[in-house]
Amino acid sequence: MKIKHRISNNWESNQSKIMQKHGFSVEGFDSIEIEENNVYFEIKPYLDKWNAMDIRYPEFTKKEIKDSLLSAKNGSHNHGYPMPDDDLGYLNLTYDLTNYCESCGIGLKQKDSFRIKNTPKEGKKRMFQLIWVNDEIFVDTSLFNEVFKPLGIKSKKVLKYKKEIAFENVVQLVIPETEENLNLKDNPKEDCCECNNWKYQPMPQGFYPNYLNTIAPIFKSKEYFGSGASAFKRIFIVKELRDKLIELKIEKINWYVPTK
Ligand SMILES: [Zn+2]
Incomplete structure (x- = not known):
């Protein structure tokens, strides 16, 4: 697994020059994808100062995804909206x-x-x-x-x-819901000041921890994920079912986040 960052900004010319010194060619509205390494930490103070958008995400090898006995679903075909929309x-x-909170979902x-x-x-x-x-x-x-x-x-x-x-x-x-907690200590959270609930930010930050009990071949987390007014429970799928869906070309392998 590699941790990567997608960095987007409307680069001013002096910012482009600083980025160039670190080996990145950016101009105007532009984004780059880079690994989280020493060079990233060198440019990070600048990115913070410039308010550049910086999204941190994991990139897994196919082997890591295939070897995982349980995967979180993080991608799907979409087919329209629930009605009436x-x-x-x-x-x-x-x-x-x-028990619905309009503010956090x-x-x-x-x-x-x-x-x-x-x-x-x-x-x-x-x-x-x-x-x-x-x-x-x-x-x-x-x-x-x-x-x-x-x-x-x-x-x-x-x-x-x-x-x-x-x-x-x-x-x-x-899809049944588990009662077991998922402890994602490194995953940023978002608090709701209306209902005092919280949810994990939706972007995975690495492998998800494995559950002690797999309650069904496909099940939902107890915790909520999401940002702004959207909240959802994360769906987990066991290897056999996941592999079958990929083999049938119904699902894509990069829609799955491995657990460890
Ligand atoms: Zn709320």
């Missing part, structure tokens, strides 16, 4: 909002089916997520029957928006 109408329709509890406009074309995006909904997964029914159902995973119906009829070709996976 105006004034966040889907929130009222789909969730119990009793924590506390949603699903009470009803998701409504979507349509399903992906046959054979495309056989597993997908909806924009704004990072902790639910939708799969085509044939994939559900072939891969998920034999593992004891349950499904929920998904309704066609306005018609209120269940789709025959897509279902939502029922």
